[in-house]
Amino acid sequence: MRLSSLADYAVVMMTAAAREGAGGRSNATLLAGQTGVPLPTAQKLVSRLASAGLIESTRGTGGGIRLARDADTISLADIVEAVDGPIALTACVDGAAHDCGLEMQCRVRPHWHVVNQAVRAAFSGVTLATLAADPVESQVMDVSPRPGVFA
């Protein structure tokens, strides 16, 4: 239950890029210096984020990267899925690749779908704009199940 460090670094870099403001260009080298991520790793992340459509990259001298959308329309789920692939707790929840031998007789499979939606909701509820906002209010997101739904 730990997301890859690549995805973690991607979030850090996207947060740094969001601080540049709308349309503010940056590049992999600059972001690496600001965040502390190793430069080669930062380059790789830029590639993946660009191919996922989260940032727009421009080649050549004076090029760089730029957020493809506004910061408040990019969620944590978008970033994580761009790097780590789809958020699927188990193999059966993932749409593709039905390669679980137990899938036929497994009786807990339907329940995983519920949990998977819950964690995805937790990731989708946080936008990049919230992350970029520096004053960390000690707000606690209450995502516990409503009393009674599980009766």
Added chain:
Amino acid sequence: MRLSSLADYAVVMMTAAAREGAGGRSNATLLAGQTGVPLPTAQKLVSRLASAGLIESTRGTGGGIRLARDADTISLADIVEAVDGPIALTACVDGAAHDCGLEMQCRVRPHWHVVNQAVRAAFSGVTLATLAADPVESQVMDVSPRPGVFA
């Protein structure tokens, strides 16, 4: 963002064990046959679950395993943490092992704590008794953030 297959299998086995009822003994071989998990893997899971205190194991002929607590007091989080270790999305959230070089200047670290609590809540809200209940009501657990908390 995918939990290990060991943890997945552990949940399946625990669910099968819970169906035996309170005090109903079983063993690794029987559970492997019921669930389809390879027998050696099932044995390993029994070891981990026993050392975590979720099941009580008895050696010798006619021995076996038994749920240590009632099914409604064991949550998904307990099972997953017993096999996969603590639920910590990032290295800095984990209590031990502060081995992230960016930890000093990282500005998104506090936010991860919030998300981590959210996913842990999603796992803690599902009990083993719920999983063992077979009729899968198409209930949807609403764990989206309360409107307004993120203003």
Added chain:
DNA sequence: TCCAATCGGACGGATTTGGTCCGATTGGCA
């Protein structure tokens, strides 16, 4: 026309994970 800067993808080493095996221990039975 040449050059410098930047993204893009391919390669290799390393850590973790999953699977398998055999030994230690205990209760039952003759």
Added chain:
DNA sequence: TGCCAATCGGACCAAATCCGTCCGATTGGA
């Protein structure tokens, strides 16, 4: 009371994935 069979417990090894690094392709400017 001694032996045996059944079961858990932990150690070992192969495979896969992941991380980090390097070099080539592409573009704009001087």
